[in-house]
Amino acid sequence: MTNIPPPAEELRLLDAELRQLDARRAVLLRRREWLVHVLRTASAQRSVPSAGQMPPVWPVAPGAAAPRTEATAPGVQNVLLLLGGILLTVAAIAFTLVGWGHLGITGRALVLATVTLAALSAPVWLLRRGLGSTAEAVAALGMALTVLDAYALHEVAFDGSGGLGYAAAASAVLSAAWAAYGAAADLLMPRSDAGSPTRPDRARAGAGTAARPALRLPLPFAVVTAQVPLLLWALAVDAGPHTLTAVLLVTAAADTVVALRPAHAPVRIVGLVGVCVAGALGVLSAGWLCWSASAPGAAAPGAALLLLAAAIALAAARYAPKPAVALCASLAAGLCLVAGAGGVLRAWLPGEWTVPGCLALGIALLTAVRTPLPRPMRQGLVGASLVVQGLAVLWTLPLVAGTLLGPVALIERPWSGTPLDIRDAVFQDAAWPSYATAAPLVLAAVAGVLALAERRAVRRPASGVGALVLAWAAVVVTPVVLELPYGAGLVAHGAVVVVALGIAERARRGTGGPSAPALTALVLALVTSVTLALVSLATEAGTLAVLLALAALFGVASTRPGLVAFTAPAALAHATALACAAGASAGLRPEHTALLVLVVPAVAALVAARAARAGRSAATVTVEAAGAAAALLALTLAVTDLPVLASVLALCGVVTAGTALRPERRRAGHAAAALFLLAAWVRLAAWEVTTPEAYTLPVSVAALAVGYLRRRRDPSVSSWAAHGAGLSVTLVPSLLAMWGDPHWLRPPLLGTAALAVTLVGARSRLQAPLVLGGGTLALVALHELAPYIAQVVGVLPRWAPPALAGLVLLALGATYEQRLRDARRLREALGRLH
Incomplete structure (x- = not known):
C-alpha cells in the first residue's frame, strides 16, 4: 500500500530534490x-586529455549558486x-x-x-x-x-x-x-601511423575537403x-591602361584558381573576394577602353580583354563546386562576350544600330541550350541573353512612351489643324529620339524570341504575354518611325485595335474563358484606342470619324459574350466622347451638349438590362458604371445653367427609375427619388423660390406616404421609422424659418399643422407625430408669446425674476418625489405608444 505523505512533508521533499538538481x-x-x-x-599531438590532466570536479554545496562568469x-x-x-x-x-x-x-x-x-x-x-x-x-x-x-x-x-x-x-x-x-x-x-594528421578535425575531414x-x-x-x-x-x-587592365584580369584568374581549389575556408573566401574585386575592376576598365574607342582597331584591345574576362569566368563556371556559382560565372561570361563584341560594333556601325547589334549577340547566346555544357552554365548564358534583351527593350521605352503619351498635349489645343504627318501629331511638343529608326526592329526581335520560347513551352503564359506586348509596341511605333501621312497613321492605329480585338477573341475561344493572352490583347486594344482618339484631336473631321468608328467597333465586339464586360464600357466611353465632340462641332453650349451626353446612360441602361437577362453579371456592373460616369459628365456640363441642370437631373432620374424596375436593382429606386427631388429643388432655385416649405413639403408628403404603406404591410414598424423623417423634414426647417420671418402668416399655419399632427398622433396613439407635433406647437406658442413675455419682464422690477426663479425651485424641491413620479408616468405613457 502506498503511503502518501502530508502536503507539508511532500513540499519539503520536493524542495530538497530541486536543490540537488540545481x-x-x-x-x-x-x-x-x-x-x-x-x-x-x-x-x-593530443586528441583527448588524460585522466591525470583533468581537474578535480568538486561537488557544489546544496543550495549554492554557481558563480556567474563574464568572460571565458x-x-x-x-x-x-x-x-x-x-x-x-x-x-x-x-x-x-x-x-x-x-x-x-x-x-x-x-x-x-x-x-x-x-x-x-x-x-x-x-x-x-x-x-x-x-x-x-x-x-x-x-x-x-x-x-x-x-x-x-x-x-x-x-x-x-x-x-x-x-x-x-x-x-x-x-x-x-x-x-x-x-x-x-x-x-x-x-603524423599518425596511418599517415594522416593526428589533429581531430583532420581525422574528421571528409573526402574532397581540405583539413x-x-x-x-x-x-x-x-x-x-x-x-x-x-x-x-x-x-x-x-604601363598603359590596357596593361593595367590585363594585370587585373590575370590577378583575378589566379584568385579564381585559389577560390576553386579545395583549400581551407578562409583561403577560399579571400580568393573569392579577390576574384570579385579584381575581376570587377578589370571588366569595368576593359569595357571603358572598348566602348570609348572611336575606331574598330582601337576597340579591339579592349574587346580582347573582355574576351579574356569571359574565358576566366567560363573556366570558373566549368570547375565551380556549386551550381549557383557556375550560373553566376556563366552569366558574367555571357555579358562580357556581348560587351566586347558590342564595343567593336559600336565603333564600326552607326550609333543607332549599336543596340540592335548587341541584341543580335545576346540572342546568339541562346544557342548555348543546344550545347553539351553543364546545365548551370547553360542557364547562366541564357540568363545573360535575357539581360541583354531586357536592356535592349528598356532602350526603346522612351520612344514607346512618347508615342502613347505625346498626343495628350492635343487636349489643350483640339482641332488645331492637320499635321504634316503622324510623327508631327504625336511628337509635336516632345523631342524626337535620334535612335528611333532601329527601335521597331529591336522590339520585333525580342517579341520573336519570346514567341519561339512560348511555342517550345518555356514559361508559356509569361512568354506569350511578353511576345504579344512587344509585338504590339513594335507595330504602334512603326507608323511614327516611318513618318506616315496623318490619315494613314490613324488607319494604322485603327487596324491595331481591330487586330488586338481579334486576337483577344481567338485566345478566348482557344481557352474557353478569359485567359492571360486574351486579357492582355483587350488591354492593348483599349490603350491603342485611347491613343488613337487623342491623335485624332488634331482635326475636327478626324475626331468625329475616329470616335464614331471606335464606338461602332467596340459595340460590335460587345456582341461576343466573353468580351462584353470590357468592350461595352469602351464603346460607351467613346460614344460619350463622340457626343461631346458632336456638340462642340455643332456649336452647342456645354449645358446643351449635356443633353446629347444623356443618350449614353440611356443606352447603358438598356445594354445592362440585356446583359442581366443573359446572366452576365460582370458585364452588367461595368456597363452601369460607364453609364453612371457619362451621367456625371452630363451633370458637370450642365451645372452652369440651373434650368438645364434640372432637366438633366430629371432625365437621369427617369433612367435610374427604369433601372430600378429590374428585380435585382430595386434599390436604385432610392437614387431615382433623390434625383427627382434634386431636379425639383434645382427648378425651384431657378425660379428664385425662397420659401423652405416649397422644398420640404414634397419630400414630407412622399416620405409620409411611404411610411404609411410600410406600416400597413408591417404594423410592428415604429412610428419614428415610418413617419419621423417625413415630419421632421418639414417641421424643423419651418421652425427655423419662423424665428427669422417678419411676416405673421407662417406661425399660425405652422401651428395649425402642428396641432393637426398632434391630434392625429393622439388619436392613432403614435409616438412620433405626438412628440414632434406637440413640440412644434409649443415652440410656435412660445414664439407668439415671446413679445408679451419680453414686455412683462421689462415692466417687472429687477428683483422679481430671481425671486420667481427661487420660488419655482422651492416648489420643485418640495414636490421632487411627486415630479419624478409624474415624469415616470409620462415616459411610460409615451412608451405605450407606437
Missing part, C-alpha cells in the same frame, strides 16, 4: 566550460595574446626605425636573422605542446617581422631602387614565403599579399 546542474556547467576550453586549446578562459587568453603580439610588433617597428642605426652591418644581420627565425620557428614548438592560440600569435609576429626585414633590406641594400618596383618584388617574395611557411608548418606536425592547416594565418595573408605584385610592377614601369 547543484548537479552547476557541476555539469563547470565541467562543460572546462571541456570547451580544452577543445579550443588542444594541439595536433579562451577569450581572456586570446585578448592577452593579441595585446602581447601588438606590443612586440610595436617594439620591433620602433627598433627598426630608431635603434637600427646604432648597430653595424653584422649586428643588424644577426639581430634580424635571430629574431625572425626565432619568431617563425617557435609556432611549431608551441603547436607540439598544444598551445595553438599562442602559436598563432607568435606566427603573426614573425610575419610582421618579415615585412620589417623587407623594409630594412631596402634601406640598406636597395636604397637606390624604385619604391614601387621593390614593393612589387618584396610583396611577391613575402607572399611565396608565407605560403611556404604555412605549408612547412603543416608538414612538420607529427584546416596547422597555422591558420599564413595562407590567407599570402593570398592577400599576392593581389598587389603585378599591379605594383605595372605601376612601376608606367
Whole structure:
C-alpha cells in the first residue's frame, strides 16, 4: 500500500530534490566550460586529455549558486595574446626605425636573422605542446617581422631602387614565403601511423575537403599579399591602361584558381573576394577602353580583354563546386562576350544600330541550350541573353512612351489643324529620339524570341504575354518611325485595335474563358484606342470619324459574350466622347451638349438590362458604371445653367427609375427619388423660390406616404421609422424659418399643422407625430408669446425674476418625489405608444 505523505512533508521533499538538481546542474556547467576550453586549446599531438590532466570536479554545496562568469578562459587568453603580439610588433617597428642605426652591418644581420627565425620557428614548438592560440600569435609576429626585414633590406641594400618596383618584388617574395611557411608548418606536425594528421578535425575531414592547416594565418595573408605584385610592377614601369587592365584580369584568374581549389575556408573566401574585386575592376576598365574607342582597331584591345574576362569566368563556371556559382560565372561570361563584341560594333556601325547589334549577340547566346555544357552554365548564358534583351527593350521605352503619351498635349489645343504627318501629331511638343529608326526592329526581335520560347513551352503564359506586348509596341511605333501621312497613321492605329480585338477573341475561344493572352490583347486594344482618339484631336473631321468608328467597333465586339464586360464600357466611353465632340462641332453650349451626353446612360441602361437577362453579371456592373460616369459628365456640363441642370437631373432620374424596375436593382429606386427631388429643388432655385416649405413639403408628403404603406404591410414598424423623417423634414426647417420671418402668416399655419399632427398622433396613439407635433406647437406658442413675455419682464422690477426663479425651485424641491413620479408616468405613457 502506498503511503502518501502530508502536503507539508511532500513540499519539503520536493524542495530538497530541486536543490540537488540545481547543484548537479552547476557541476555539469563547470565541467562543460572546462571541456570547451580544452577543445579550443588542444594541439595536433593530443586528441583527448588524460585522466591525470583533468581537474578535480568538486561537488557544489546544496543550495549554492554557481558563480556567474563574464568572460571565458579562451577569450581572456586570446585578448592577452593579441595585446602581447601588438606590443612586440610595436617594439620591433620602433627598433627598426630608431635603434637600427646604432648597430653595424653584422649586428643588424644577426639581430634580424635571430629574431625572425626565432619568431617563425617557435609556432611549431608551441603547436607540439598544444598551445595553438599562442602559436598563432607568435606566427603573426614573425610575419610582421618579415615585412620589417623587407623594409630594412631596402634601406640598406636597395636604397637606390624604385619604391614601387621593390614593393612589387618584396610583396611577391613575402607572399611565396608565407605560403611556404604555412605549408612547412603543416608538414612538420607529427603524423599518425596511418599517415594522416593526428589533429581531430583532420581525422574528421571528409573526402574532397581540405583539413584546416596547422597555422591558420599564413595562407590567407599570402593570398592577400599576392593581389598587389603585378599591379605594383605595372605601376612601376608606367604601363598603359590596357596593361593595367590585363594585370587585373590575370590577378583575378589566379584568385579564381585559389577560390576553386579545395583549400581551407578562409583561403577560399579571400580568393573569392579577390576574384570579385579584381575581376570587377578589370571588366569595368576593359569595357571603358572598348566602348570609348572611336575606331574598330582601337576597340579591339579592349574587346580582347573582355574576351579574356569571359574565358576566366567560363573556366570558373566549368570547375565551380556549386551550381549557383557556375550560373553566376556563366552569366558574367555571357555579358562580357556581348560587351566586347558590342564595343567593336559600336565603333564600326552607326550609333543607332549599336543596340540592335548587341541584341543580335545576346540572342546568339541562346544557342548555348543546344550545347553539351553543364546545365548551370547553360542557364547562366541564357540568363545573360535575357539581360541583354531586357536592356535592349528598356532602350526603346522612351520612344514607346512618347508615342502613347505625346498626343495628350492635343487636349489643350483640339482641332488645331492637320499635321504634316503622324510623327508631327504625336511628337509635336516632345523631342524626337535620334535612335528611333532601329527601335521597331529591336522590339520585333525580342517579341520573336519570346514567341519561339512560348511555342517550345518555356514559361508559356509569361512568354506569350511578353511576345504579344512587344509585338504590339513594335507595330504602334512603326507608323511614327516611318513618318506616315496623318490619315494613314490613324488607319494604322485603327487596324491595331481591330487586330488586338481579334486576337483577344481567338485566345478566348482557344481557352474557353478569359485567359492571360486574351486579357492582355483587350488591354492593348483599349490603350491603342485611347491613343488613337487623342491623335485624332488634331482635326475636327478626324475626331468625329475616329470616335464614331471606335464606338461602332467596340459595340460590335460587345456582341461576343466573353468580351462584353470590357468592350461595352469602351464603346460607351467613346460614344460619350463622340457626343461631346458632336456638340462642340455643332456649336452647342456645354449645358446643351449635356443633353446629347444623356443618350449614353440611356443606352447603358438598356445594354445592362440585356446583359442581366443573359446572366452576365460582370458585364452588367461595368456597363452601369460607364453609364453612371457619362451621367456625371452630363451633370458637370450642365451645372452652369440651373434650368438645364434640372432637366438633366430629371432625365437621369427617369433612367435610374427604369433601372430600378429590374428585380435585382430595386434599390436604385432610392437614387431615382433623390434625383427627382434634386431636379425639383434645382427648378425651384431657378425660379428664385425662397420659401423652405416649397422644398420640404414634397419630400414630407412622399416620405409620409411611404411610411404609411410600410406600416400597413408591417404594423410592428415604429412610428419614428415610418413617419419621423417625413415630419421632421418639414417641421424643423419651418421652425427655423419662423424665428427669422417678419411676416405673421407662417406661425399660425405652422401651428395649425402642428396641432393637426398632434391630434392625429393622439388619436392613432403614435409616438412620433405626438412628440414632434406637440413640440412644434409649443415652440410656435412660445414664439407668439415671446413679445408679451419680453414686455412683462421689462415692466417687472429687477428683483422679481430671481425671486420667481427661487420660488419655482422651492416648489420643485418640495414636490421632487411627486415630479419624478409624474415624469415616470409620462415616459411610460409615451412608451405605450407606437
